[in-house]
Amino acid sequence: MIASVIVDVPAKQIDRTFDYTVPASLQPVVQRGVRVIVPFGPRKIQGFILEIKHESSVKKLKPIEEVVDIEPVLNEELMSLSEWLTEQTLCYRISALQVMLPAAMKAKYHKLFFQLDHDIPDHIQSLFHTESPLSWKKADESGALKDLQELIKQRKVEMKYVVRQSMNVKKKRFVELTGTVTSGNIPGNARKQKQILEHLEAGEGKIAVADLKEIAQTTSAVIKTMIDKGYLKESFSEQYRDPFAERTFEKTDHFTLTPDQKKAITPIVEKVNQYEQQTFLLHGVTGSGKTEIYLQTIDQVLKQDRQAIMLVPEISLTPQMVQRFKGRFGDQVAVMHSGLSVGEKYDEWRKIHRGEVNVVVGARSAIFAPFKRLGVIIIDEEHETSYKQEDSPRYHARDVAIERSMRHGCPVILGSATPSLESFARAKKGNYQLLELEYRMNQQDLPEVKIIDMREELREGNRSMFSRDLLVEIEKRIERKEQIVLFLNRRGYSSFIMCRDCGTVMQCPHCEVSLTYHRYKESMKCHYCGFEEQVPNTCPECESEHIRYFGTGTQKVEEELFKLMPHVKTIRMDVDTTSKKGSHEKLLDAFGRGEADILLGTQMIAKGLDFPNITLVGVLSADTMLHLPDFRASEKTFQLLTQVSGRAGRHEKPGEVIIQTYTPEHFSIELAKTQNYEWFYQKEMMMRKTAQYPPFYFISLITLSHENVNKAAGVCNEIAEILKSRLSDQSIILGPVASPIARIQDKYRYQCMIKYKHEPELKLLLKKILDQYSDTGKDAVSINIDVQPYIMM
Ligand code: ADP
Ligand code: ZN
Numbered sequence: 001m002i003a004s005v006i007v008d009v010p011a012k013q014i015d016r017t018f019d020y021t022v023p024a025s026l027q028p029v030v031q032r033g034v035r036v037i038v039p040f041g042p043r044k045i046q047g048f049i050l051e052i053k054h055e056s057s058v059k060k061l062k063p064i065e066e067v068v069d070i071e072p073v074l075n076e077e078l079m080s081l082s083e084w085l086t087e088q089t090l091c092y093r094i095s096a097l098q099v100m101l102p103a104a105m106k107a108k109y110h111k112l113f114f115q116l117d118h119d120i121p122d123h124i125q126s127l128f129h130t131e132s133p134l135s136w137k138k139a140d141e142s143g144a145l146k147d148l149q150e151l152i153k154q155r156k157v158e159m160k161y162v163v164r165q166s167m168n169v170k171k172k173r174f175v176e177l178t179g180t181v182t183s184g185n186i187p188g189n190a191r192k193q194k195q196i197l198e199h200l201e202a203g204e205g206k207i208a209v210a211d212l213k214e215i216a217q218t219t220s221a222v223i224k225t226m227i228d229k230g231y232l233k234e235s236f237s238e239q240y241r242d243p244f245a246e247r248t249f250e251k252t253d254h255f256t257l258t259p260d261q262k263k264a265i266t267p268i269v270e271k272v273n274q275y276e277q278q279t280f281l282l283h284g285v286t287g288s289g290k291t292e293i294y295l296q297t298i299d300q301v302l303k304q305d306r307q308a309i310m311l312v313p314e315i316s317l318t319p320q321m322v323q324r325f326k327g328r329f330g331d332q333v334a335v336m337h338s339g340l341s342v343g344e345k346y347d348e349w350r351k352i353h354r355g356e357v358n359v360v361v362g363a364r365s366a367i368f369a370p371f372k373r374l375g376v377i378i379i380d381e382e383h384e385t386s387y388k389q390e391d392s393p394r395y396h397a398r399d400v401a402i403e404r405s406m407r408h409g410c411p412v413i414l415g416s417a418t419p420s421l422e423s424f425a426r427a428k429k430g431n432y433q434l435l436e437l438e439y440r441m442n443q444q445d446l447p448e449v450k451i452i453d454m455r456e457e458l459r460e461g462n463r464s465m466f467s468r469d470l471l472v473e474i475e476k477r478i479e480r481k482e483q484i485v486l487f488l489n490r491r492g493y494s495s496f497i498m499c500r501d502c503g504t505v506m507q508c509p510h511c512e513v514s515l516t517y518h519r520y521k522e523s524m525k526c527h528y529c530g531f532e533e534q535v536p537n538t539c540p541e542c543e544s545e546h547i548r549y550f551g552t553g554t555q556k557v558e559e560e561l562f563k564l565m566p567h568v569k570t571i572r573m574d575v576d577t578t579s580k581k582g583s584h585e586k587l588l589d590a591f592g593r594g595e596a597d598i599l600l601g602t603q604m605i606a607k608g609l610d611f612p613n614i615t616l617v618g619v620l621s622a623d624t625m626l627h628l629p630d631f632r633a634s635e636k637t638f639q640l641l642t643q644v645s646g647r648a649g650r651h652e653k654p655g656e657v658i659i660q661t662y663t664p665e666h667f668s669i670e671l672a673k674t675q676n677y678e679w680f681y682q683k684e685m686m687m688r689k690t691a692q693y694p695p696f697y698f699i700s701l702i703t704l705s706h707e708n709v710n711k712a713a714g715v716c717n718e719i720a721e722i723l724k725s726r727l728s729d730q731s732i733i734l735g736p737v738a739s740p741i742a743r744i745q746d747k748y749r750y751q752c753m754i755k756y757k758h759e760p761e762l763k764l765l766l767k768k769i770l771d772q773y774s775d776t777g778k779d780a781v782s783i784n785i786d787v788q789p790y791i792m793m
């Protein structure tokens with residue numbers, strides 16, 4: 001038996017399988033999708049088995065050293081999906097495999113240990129040492145392998161992984177009587193021990209050590225003595241870490257769907273029942289009842305004993321969102337997002353892997369949840385750019401969702417108030433089925449939107465970042481005891497430090513970007529490379545002392561607000577106030593309880609918020625995003641403004657929105673006033689057509705970077721020449737040009753953009769270019785190819 005193994009080192013030279021022989025002892029456990037330890041050069045490294053075969057073209061093969069898993073960590077569907085992912089995103093195969101597993105399972109960290117149930121036969125017990133991993137070889141030599149496998153199937157032996165020696169599986173410790181002594185015949189006068197025995201004799205079998213300590217008022221030392229003497233026997237059972245342990249979820253029931261909702265859900269449920277793939281685009285403003293449709297679709301899926309993946313953008317995975325799913329489906333729900341600890345994520349993943357839950361609500365990577373019977377995949381806020389992973393593998397969750405749904409025969413629902421242009425265009429063409437929800441559930445009109453021209457304010461002598469109208473409206477809300485959300489677009493808005501005499505802006509010495517001022521440390525930080533430095537006392541150029549920070553960070557807004565309205569209570573939500581785990585929720589809860597009048601924050605408050613008392617939303621500067629070097633700038637601005645506006649007046653009280661801008665005439669700001677998506681779509685489509693961008697053209701982006709600017713540009717030029725000679729005349733090759741951020745971490749960046757409609761050979765060509773130019777040598781130019789880029793930097 002021979003196994004083809006892909007080793008866990010992402011590098012061009014070894015992006016292929018290597019063959020190993022399988023020792024007889026390992027043959028019963030070796031199969032596709034199982035991880036193994038193999039000798040590789042002088043090292044022993046981990047890898048995935050891709051294939052089992054009986055012949056190899058290589059003569060002298062080394063044997064597999066050890067097997068890590070008892071059953072495949074990736075099932076057949078995910079194994080073949082990884083192949084697809086490799087082709088689609090041009091990544092290394094190992095990266096495509098690794099991205100599907102939780103971080104806790106990263107190769108270099110863990111070893112496999114086993115957890116024994118208490119009544120394991122001795123010949124198997126003897127194979128285990130608590131502090132060293134089990135050896136399959138040893139198990140086979142002693143003739144216990146078959147029995148062991150049987151016990152593992154019955155779950156009497158549990159696998160557990162150890163991360164850097166500390167247990168990654170949380171366990172609970174139990175003790176029970178061994179029967180060697182009773183409370184009546186315990187030697188000596190050990191009163192405490194006698195008491196413990198009495199407790200256990202009165203109880204029934206095992207008791208958690210934590211409980212015993214409490215009940216018998218005893219210490220770990222006493223219990224340990226008793227274990228050592230053989231009076232008690234200890235055992236462990238695996239526990240899941242529950243990030244929501246302290247929260248209770250009220251059970252909620254279905255609403256009776258409105259006729260509109262019924263019309264939308266009917267074709268979806270039909271596809272669920274028929275086990276058919278179909279992508280639906282559910283277009284409806286915030287509050288139109290999309291989530292209720294998701295919930296009821298999932299309910300139908302669960303009734304068929306199938307499973308559901310629900311993706312939401314990281315920042316909208318709020319406690320309120322979790323509440324809605326846990327409240328409806330209880331313990332059936334796993335939650336996956338970056339706020340969880342490595343261990344918590346691992347536990348949630350295992351619940352899915354073991355089939356103990358049937359719904360996952362999670363951010364991007366939850367699209368790889370190892371469900372075996374998918375009945376629906378839902379992507380809420382499908383236009384969000386966070387669904388695209390920016391590191392290798394550079395996948396888009398939407399593409400993965402559609403690919404998986406085809407393998408499972410189930411529908412995909414893409415939901416949004418402002419669908420991406422790509423998706424809406426596909427829906428118009430009939431590739432997706434368009435479902436519309438036109439009204440808000442509470443019959444409430446959309447909030448009234450007022451646009452304030454900040455240039456006008458300036459002309460009138462108002463230099464503050466608050467327009468007069470906004471201040472008046474804030475005051476009104478305060479009087480009425482209603483709440484306000486103030487929104488600040490972080491991107492392009494962070495505070496920078498400038499010398500007022502010579503105009504020098506403090507820049508990162510390694511990147512072509514200005515440094516961001518962080519008040520709490522009096523420091524300046526680069527958001528691209530992490531460089532950090534104290535704010536200088538004098539200008540490095542002219543030595544002037546008139547050096548100060550500009551721009552409007554949330555802290556600065558808070559300060560100015562306090563000066564203008566000292567009586568107002570504000571909760572600020574930004575990277576600084578929410579870096580601690582759970583702080584995000586705490587701040588929102590406090591706002592929900594009415595502990596502040598104003599919630600001030602960045603993007604992270606734009607989504608998911610649903611508080612009945614918010615009647616005013618202020619956008620402090622709408623146009624910062626418009627000026628980014630990104631063809632999606634208008635789309636993102638419109639989406640963001642619509643999103644933010646949706647936070648006002650979600651319940652009985654009507655809402656109002658004030659948008660401050662320096663470019664009120666721009667169509668994406670004008671149209672945000674009426675929130676007319678259809679108009680925006682028409683207008684933006686015309687622009688995209690003229691400028692030859694998606695959805696009229698596909699684009700791929702090749703970026704070269706090197707410390708030497710000529711080298712980066714030179715290689716970029718070579719590649720542009722290759723593309724020009726190989727691609728059709730209809731395709732457009734832009735470049736080489738310097739990237740919008742021309743230098744990051746001391747490396748100059750050059751790029752080449754390909755716009756095309758039909759290039760069936762392009763992926764192959766790009767793969768070739770990648771192979772040819774991805775040299776790992778020390779002085780090599782590094783190359784990155786993004787087949788469908790979302791952020792153009
Ligand atoms: P969306 O996801 O489009 O923002 P939601 O599903 O959250 O919309 O619905 C908005 C509000 O209306 C929520 O508070 C929800 O509980 C309520 N809701 C949704 N559907 C119904 C229904 N059929 N009957 C009554 N209330 C509903
Ligand atoms: Zn200066």
Ligand code: ZN
Pocket residue numbers: 508509510511526527528529530531745
């Ligand atoms: Zn930097």
